[in-house]
Amino acid sequence: MGLRCWVSQxxxxxxxxxxxxxxxxxxxxxxxxxxxxxxxxxxxxATIETPAFMPVGSLGPVKGLExxxxxxLGFGLMLNNAYHLYLRPGHKIVADMGGLHxxxxxxxxxxxxxxxxxxxxxxxxxxxxxxxVTFQSHIDGSTHVITPEKAIEIEEAxxxxxxxxxxxxxxxxxxxxxxxxxxxxxxxxxxxxxxxxRRTDQALFGIVQGGLEADVRVTSARELVTLxxxxxxxxxxxVGESKAxxxxxxxxxxxxxxxxxxxxxMGVGLPEDLxxxxxRGVDLFDCVVPSRHGRTGSLFTSSGxxxxxxxxxxxxxxxxxxxxxxxxxxxxxxxxxxxxxxxxEMLGAxxxxxxxxxxxxxxxxxxREAMRENRFPAFREAFYRRRERQGVREHIKDGEATAHRxxxxxxxx
Numbered sequence: 031m032g033l034r035c036w037v038s039q040x041x042x043x044x045x046x047x048x049x050x051x052x053x054x055x056x057x058x059x060x061x062x063x064x065x066x067x068x069x070x071x072x073x074x075x076a077t078i079e080t081p082a083f084m085p086v087g088s089l090g091p092v093k094g095l096e097x098x099x100x101x102x103l104g105f106g107l108m109l110n111n112a113y114h115l116y117l118r119p120g121h122k123i124v125a126d127m128g129g130l131h132x133x134x135x136x137x138x139x140x141x142x143x144x145x146x147x148x149x150x151x152x153x154x155x156x157x158x159x160x161x162x163v164t165f166q167s168h169i170d171g172s173t174h175v176i177t178p179e180k181a182i183e184i185e186e187a188x189x190x191x192x193x194x195x196x197x198x199x200x201x202x203x204x205x206x207x208x209x210x211x212x213x214x215x216x217x218x219x220x221x222x223x224x225x226x227x228r229r230t231d232q233a234l235f236g237i238v239q240g241g242l243e244a245d246v247r248v249t250s251a252r253e254l255v256t257l258x259x260x261x262x263x264x265x266x267x268x269v270g271e272s273k274a275x276x277x278x279x280x281x282x283x284x285x286x287x288x289x290x291x292x293x294x295x296m297g298v299g300l301p302e303d304l305x306x307x308x309x310r311g312v313d314l315f316d317c318v319v320p321s322r323h324g325r326t327g328s329l330f331t332s333s334g335x336x337x338x339x340x341x342x343x344x345x346x347x348x349x350x351x352x353x354x355x356x357x358x359x360x361x362x363x364x365x366x367x368x369x370x371x372x373x374x375e376m377l378g379a380x381x382x383x384x385x386x387x388x389x390x391x392x393x394x395x396x397x398r399e400a401m402r403e404n405r406f407p408a409f410r411e412a413f414y415r416r417r418e419r420q421g422v423r424e425h426i427k428d429g430e431a432t433a434h435r436x437x438x439x440x441x442x443x
Contacts, residue, residue: 113145129189324382
């Protein structure tokens with residue numbers, strides 16, 4: 031991959047969405063030593079081998095990157111956020127421009143989150159009833175009402191390949207009664223989202239909630255499965271709970287979801303979360319970590335993290351990671367990236383983001399390759415051993431996490 035300019039292609043500004051086929055998902059290999067599996071997810075825009083990680087572009091782009099950058103980094107599926115796009119520039123404008131693919135110039139597949147999490151975490155004076163959510167914009171304070179029907183209207187106008195139901199994400203910690211009420215409302219809204227669908231070329235995923243109450247999560251999963259969605263997401267995690275709690279909730283949730291449908295862990299995560307999620311049967315992940323950490327100078331390597339702003343890198347001629355094959359490591363030194371960070375040069379954020387996304391792409395490729403060759407346990411062990419040699423406290427021992435949470439589910443990339 032070269033870092034070079036690219037010639038933009040003409041946009042398709044058709045006023046009505048093109049006819050596309052519904053998402054298809056097939057499992058090609060099941061790992062004999064874990065619950066992981068290799069699959070193929072096909073939409074009208076791309077074919078993605080799973081397990082896969084989705085870069086996050088809440089408002090359209092991953093900050094600082096062109097669509098071609100993501101393609102050259104090996105990504106065929108990205109996430110946009112309906113809440114942010116509803117507020118700016120507005121779903122009707124995006125629809126008038128031909129939908130997200132034409133508007134952004136991204137030719138791969140797109141998944142849009144309904145924005146439920148953002149409404150509850152970012153909006154002001156949020157009022158929740160069974161009818162929907164009334165909230166004030168975090169941008170200008172204007173009042174808005176989002177119902178399940180409105181959420182589907184917005185996502186159909188945006189035109190993503192995969193869309194999500196409106197759900198209620200309960201802030202943790204929360205008492206059991208509040209968690210149960212959130213699950214009841216999420217089920218009600220999921221039914222209404224199903225009934226509101228008009229387009230036949232978008233896959234709709236249900237979202238399992240239930241906080242840290244194992245039996246409530248099981249109930250949520252079972253109820254959503256009866257509604258027959260094209261895929262299932264696991265929500266309400268990566269919101270500050272321990273890794274041990276998150277992995278425990280994955281263990282009880284994934285086993286309730288259909289084998290033949292893709293499973294998506296929302297807002298996760300750090301590299302170790304991807305490894306552990308795959309081991310538990312998760313197929314899709316997204317998180318702002320690669321781009322957000324890139325902008326703040328935290329760079330992922332095979333042996334841990336390089337915080338490029340630290341003075342120790344001012345005269346360091348080495349690449350970020352000597353074992354990395356990305357174009358940034360092939361061309362630039364730690365010293366130069368340290369310099370770019372200190373002078374707040376926008377190129378630094380772009381290069382850091384490219385490196386981090388390359389790392390995530392290669393991590394997922396390595397996981398798939400290891401499972402395909404039936405050596406995932408060895409891959410998993412080597413992943414943690416490399417980090418321990420560098421004194422990185424991001425490891426799992428006897429199924430329990432010993433690291434603090436750094437990836438909170440914010441979708442602000």
